Amino acid sequence: MTKPRVRWHIAVFLAPAVLIYSAVMIFPLFNTLRLALYSRVDQERIFTGLDNFRTLFFDPIWAEQFWNALGNNFWFFLVHMLVQNPIGIALAAILSHPRLRFAALYRSAIFIPTILSFVIIGFAWKLILSPIWGIAPSMLDAVGLKSLFAPWLGKEEYALTTLALISVWQFVGIPMMLIYAALLSIPEEILEAGEIDGITGLAAFWKIKLPLILPSIGIISILTFVGNFNAFDLIYASQGALAGPDYSTDILGTFMYRTFFGFQLQLGDPHMGSAIAGAMFAIILVGVCIYLFGIQTRMRRYQL
Amino acid sequence: MLRKSLTIALTTTALTATAAWAEDVTLTIESWRNDDLTLWQDKIIPAFEAKHPGIKVKFTPSAPAEYNAVLNSKLDAGSAGDLITCRPFDASLALFEAGHLADLDDMEAMNNFSDVAKSAWQTDDGSASFCVPMASVIHGFIYNADAFAELGIDAPETEAEFFAALDKIREDGTYIPMAMGTNDQWEAATMGYNNIGPNYWKGEEGRRALIAGEQKLTDEAWTAPYATLAKWAPYLGDGYEAQTYPDSQNLFTLGRAAIYPAGSWEISGFNTQADFQMGAFKPPVQNAGDTCYISDHTDIGIGMNAATDHPEAAKTFLAWVGSPEFASIFGNALPGFFPLSKEPVELADPLAKEFVSWRGECESTIRSTYQILSRGTPNLENETWGASVAAIKGTASPEELGAKLQDGLASWYAPQQ
Structure with a gap:
């Protein structure tokens, strides 16, 4: 009996990815979690266990900021789920219509903002919405709706929703593309079979296409969730690290940045910052788990 | 032991080898004021070098937003410049407490500055000063x-x-x-x-x-x-x-x-x-x-890296920064950043002159x-x-x-x- 051959090539082929991924992702992740268990007292780093987390969740000053950021983050996510994804699906459905002309042009035009830098998006929209130089007030004026204009980015009650909608505008191309690809992969025969049974037009979308693209919608939801709870750039580029006005646009990312690196006279505190990063990690992990075990396993799949 | 004697041996060879031009000391300044690069290169440094042959000065600024982080890592690694531009208050105080900035209390030039001017770069009890005040707004x-x-x-x-x-x-x-x-x-x-x-x-x-x-x-x-x-x-x-x-x-x-x-x-x-x-x-x-x-408000100061190889030359430069000559060059080249020395500086810009005239009429605070x-x-x-x-x-x-x-x-x- 011969010994089974050691299949070296598997290790060799896996090695580059495993090494690089461990070095730039796994190691920093666990090191950050470890950092959250320490604190700096008089120039010395000491182990304090879960003390930083206790401060974060139960100290009134920290807890208020944390829950405020978390609440804002959920609102940010909700706006994306309710606006970005339905619009993305609708756009994909329209684009996949066989008789639509210039479909490629629309597709590119809608997708382009996704590849722009956050800084460009932030500044461009800040200028568009500026009450002084912006084109938004004059455009509204031209149609006689000047009274509807408000300095949205400067008002506590509108700022976060405005930024969420800017982000929706930027990223609506992603759900559109994913759904578009899923729609294209639906075989013609199924639709034709439906047609013979009298299901056409809108009914075909609801009864045949939508159930078939549900797995893609699930993927998009989870991508949106992870993306939103890691968001930082747009808020930072347009409102600064203090996420004004009055912390109304503060999300976990900006809160973590401010704490970790410090801001103006506030000196950075890497340990509390890591604790916030740890909390963000836990929230995302829980969200993804709920999706994976609670939703994805129950989703019905159809053999095409 | 072996390492020590080796270092000595190396230093001695280095000294003999460079004895011919050893007098020329180069000081490097760390700063966040990259806007002022030309001012330093064209006006301030030539004025200093003309008076102090044998000391060369290099101004090496980094971007304002990155300065604190860059400086901290350079100091920890021991590669920071000899002179360090100081942010006011806690950022610099932390450097002093970590032993990166030298105590300058015994320098005569420090007497050219008022207590309010020095307050930004002192320990809380005022017992040690670690940066020469440069300018206020x-x-x-x-x-x-x-x-x-x-x-x-x-x-x-x-x-x-x-x-x-x-x-x-x-x-x-x-x-x-x-x-x-x-x-x-x-x-x-x-x-x-x-x-x-x-x-x-x-x-x-x-x-x-x-x-x-x-x-x-x-x-x-x-x-x-x-x-x-x-x-x-x-x-x-x-x-x-x-x-x-x-x-x-x-x-x-x-x-x-x-x-x-x-x-x-x-x-x-x-x-x-x-x-x-x-x-x-x-x-x-x-x-x-x-x-x-x-x-x-005290805004910029300059201090000495405690680990510098040329403390004497660095102190010479700091003393010059405390002098009226520096104040006059700096104040006129950067109207709006006012030298903090007790002796008033004659400024040319009318708007800056108006601002600085209030120092005579009002009480200053930060x-x-x-x-x-x-x-x-x-x-x-x-x-x-x-x-x-x-x-x-x-x-x-x-x-x-x-x-x-x-x-x-x-x-x-x-x-x-």
């Missing part, structure tokens, strides 16, 4: 002199005159009375609260009393400036809530706004941008004849939140930004703001508990 209001002449307004001295002038500009309607927005938040605190505030809390007297725990942020002296800020809102432009700092600067330099709550650092920028006459007035006092207080009080969480400076914005927008009353700030400060600062 002064707060006040810059106005469009052409607009004032056109409307027949004089620069206001008292608060009543100030609001009368604003009313008059608003009634006329040609100009936005005052260019300031609340979007970036810091202007409201820096150019609002800490600009007009010293007149209420009597400058150093109030500031020191707050640090000592003898006054509270709920006291009349500390909440009254918020009540005054609340009166500013109607005079700011439409949609000031979303107006950013560059927006305000542009509104003023384009001649669309009449008054700009300012810091003197704006002077050189405004001189090149604005094509009208400008004037400046100091923060208005309540009643004519009251003592006036100005925020003369921003109330910068020393000691912004060390804990919540951070008093950041909280003051938010409070000043809330005061202007009218979302909270001055008393509520005072109470909130006091609670925050008392939560970590023992003298206020």
Whole structure:
């Protein structure tokens, strides 16, 4: 009996990815979690266990900021789920219509903002919405709706929703593309079979296409969730690290940045910052788990 | 042991090998002022090198936002320059406490500076100074002199005159009375609260009393400036809530706004941008004849890396920075950044001259939140930004703001508990 051959090539082929991924992702992740268990007292780093987390969740000053950021983050996510994804699906459905002309042009035009830098998006929209130089007030004026204009980015009650909608505008191309690809992969025969049974037009979308693209919608939801709870750039580029006005646009990312690196006279505190990063990690992990075990396993799949 | 003798051997060879040109010492300066690179290269360094042959100076700035982080890692790695430009207060104090900055108390040049000037780079008890003060910025209001002449307004001295002038500009309607927005938040605190505030809390007297725990942020002296800020809102432009700092600067330099709550650092920028006459007035006092207080805020200092190889040369340079010659070159090349030496410097720029003349008429102080009080969480400076914005927008009353700030400060600062 011969010994089974050691299949070296598997290790060799896996090695580059495993090494690089461990070095730039796994190691920093666990090191950050470890950092959250320490604190700096008089120039010395000491182990304090879960003390930083206790401060974060139960100290009134920290807890208020944390829950405020978390609440804002959920609102940010909700706006994306309710606006970005339905619009993305609708756009994909329209684009996949066989008789639509210039479909490629629309597709590119809608997708382009996704590849722009956050800084460009932030500044461009800040200028568009500026009450002084912006084109938004004059455009509204031209149609006689000047009274509807408000300095949205400067008002506590509108700022976060405005930024969420800017982000929706930027990223609506992603759900559109994913759904578009899923729609294209639906075989013609199924639709034709439906047609013979009298299901056409809108009914075909609801009864045949939508159930078939549900797995893609699930993927998009989870991508949106992870993306939103890691968001930082747009808020930072347009409102600064203090996420004004009055912390109304503060999300976990900006809160973590401010704490970790410090801001103006506030000196950075890497340990509390890591604790916030740890909390963000836990929230995302829980969200993804709920999706994976609670939703994805129950989703019905159809053999095409 | 072996390592030590090796080092000695190496040093000796190095010394013999370089003996021919060993006198030339090169000093490197770390700084965040990359805007000033040409000024250092063309004016300051040549002036120093002409007087001190044998010492060469290199100015190597990094980007302002990265400076603190870059400097810290260089210091830890032992690769930082010999001279270090100092941020005021806690950032530099932390470097001193970590042993990166040398104690400069025994330097004679330090006597050229007042206690307020030195306070930004001292230990809390004032026992050690670690940076030579270089420059401060002064707060006040810059106005469009052409607009004032056109409307027949004089620069206001008292608060009543100030609001009368604003009313008059608003009634006329040609100009936005005052260019300031609340979007970036810091202007409201820096150019609002800490600009007009010293007149209420009597400058150093109030500031020191707050640090000592003898006054509270709920006291009349500390909440009254918020009540005054609340009166500013109607005079700011439409949609000031979303107006950013560059927006305000542009509104003023384009001649669309009449008054700009300012810091003197704006002077050189405004001189090149604005094509009208400008004037400046100091923060208005309540009643004519009251003592006036100005925020003369220490902003830049320079210290010595404790690990430098050339302490003597570095001290020579620092002593020169403390001299009137440096003050005159620096003050004139950068109007709006005022040298801190006791001896007054003759400035050429009329606007800068106006600002610096207030030092003679008023009592100087620094921003109330910068020393000691912004060390804990919540951070008093950041909280003051938010409070000043809330005061202007009218979302909270001055008393509520005072109470909130006091609670925050008392939560970590023992003298206020």
